[in-house]
Amino acid sequence: MRWVFAVLLFLAAPLWAQSYPDYDRTTITDRADLLTDAQEAALDTRLSALRRDTGVEFAVLTLASQAPYAAALSLEDFATGLFDHWGIGDATRNDGIFVLVLSQDRAMRIELGAAYGREWDRVAADIIDRSFLPAFSNDDYATGIADGVEDVIASIALPFRDGADAPTGNDSVTTWAAIMGFIAIWLVAARRKIGDWATRLKSCPKCGHRALSRVRNTLRAATTSMRGEGETRLRCSQCGYEKRETYIIPTRSSSSGGSFGGGRSGGGGASGRW
Incomplete structure (x- = not known):
C-alpha cells in the first residue's frame, strides 16, 4: 500500500505546489504585456531614479493570472510570498514597495515592506481606488499603472522616507498636499501627451x-x-x-538590471478588484 500512497502523493503534489515568477528588472517586469516599450522604459527610468535618489526599492509586476504560479493561495498571501522571495527593499530599513497587477484576474495589490505600520494600509487602499482602478476598469492599464505609481511615490514612499506619519482620515491638509503633489508629478509626466x-x-x-x-x-x-x-x-x-x-x-x-536588497514584507498593503 505504501507505493499506492506514494503515487497518489506524487499526482496530488501539483494541486498545492507553488512557484514564483522571476523578475526581468528590479523596477518593472511586464509579463502580461500591458505596456509598450516606451512606457516600460519610462517606468524603469522613474523607479530607477527613485531608488538612486532615496534608496527606496519599488517594483511593479504584471501577470495575466496568478493561477499558473499559486492557484491555491489568496492574492494577499501570493503577493507577500513573492515580495519576500524577491527580497524587495533594503534589508535593514524594509521600506520596499511592490505593485502586482493581474489583468485576467482583474485584481491587483500594493504590498508594503515590514517597516510600514498598518496605518499605511488605508493610504494604499485610497490610492488603489483613486488612481489605479478608474483606468483599469476601462482596460487602460498603461494609464492606471503610470498614475498609480506616481500616487504611491507621492503619498507613501516619499512621506515615509521623510519620517512623516500616515495621514489620518481627518487630516485634510495632508490629504490635499498629497493630491496636489500627485497632480504636479502627473503634469510633468504628461507633458509629451499634452x-x-x-x-x-x-x-x-x-x-x-x-x-x-x-x-x-x-x-x-x-x-x-x-x-x-x-x-x-x-x-x-x-x-x-x-x-x-x-x-x-x-x-x-x-541599476534596474541588478538585484534587490533582501527586504521583506510584513503582510501590509491593500488589494483591489475591478
Missing part, C-alpha cells in the same frame, strides 16, 4: 487646415548598454501631408 494633443491646434504647412495628428512609435528599444530609437510621425488627415522624425531613447539605468 504636446501631441496641442499639435491638433496647429495648421498644416501644406493645406492650412487644422487636421494634424502626431503619433510616436518605438523603432528600437533601449537597453542598459545601448540607446534606443523612436519615430515621430506628423500627418494631416485633410491632404495627406506627412513628416517623420526620429528621436533617441536614453539607455536604461543599469
Whole structure:
C-alpha cells in the first residue's frame, strides 16, 4: 500500500505546489504585456531614479493570472510570498514597495515592506481606488499603472522616507498636499501627451487646415548598454501631408538590471478588484 500512497502523493503534489515568477528588472517586469516599450522604459527610468535618489526599492509586476504560479493561495498571501522571495527593499530599513497587477484576474495589490505600520494600509487602499482602478476598469492599464505609481511615490514612499506619519482620515491638509503633489508629478509626466494633443491646434504647412495628428512609435528599444530609437510621425488627415522624425531613447539605468536588497514584507498593503 505504501507505493499506492506514494503515487497518489506524487499526482496530488501539483494541486498545492507553488512557484514564483522571476523578475526581468528590479523596477518593472511586464509579463502580461500591458505596456509598450516606451512606457516600460519610462517606468524603469522613474523607479530607477527613485531608488538612486532615496534608496527606496519599488517594483511593479504584471501577470495575466496568478493561477499558473499559486492557484491555491489568496492574492494577499501570493503577493507577500513573492515580495519576500524577491527580497524587495533594503534589508535593514524594509521600506520596499511592490505593485502586482493581474489583468485576467482583474485584481491587483500594493504590498508594503515590514517597516510600514498598518496605518499605511488605508493610504494604499485610497490610492488603489483613486488612481489605479478608474483606468483599469476601462482596460487602460498603461494609464492606471503610470498614475498609480506616481500616487504611491507621492503619498507613501516619499512621506515615509521623510519620517512623516500616515495621514489620518481627518487630516485634510495632508490629504490635499498629497493630491496636489500627485497632480504636479502627473503634469510633468504628461507633458509629451499634452504636446501631441496641442499639435491638433496647429495648421498644416501644406493645406492650412487644422487636421494634424502626431503619433510616436518605438523603432528600437533601449537597453542598459545601448540607446534606443523612436519615430515621430506628423500627418494631416485633410491632404495627406506627412513628416517623420526620429528621436533617441536614453539607455536604461543599469541599476534596474541588478538585484534587490533582501527586504521583506510584513503582510501590509491593500488589494483591489475591478
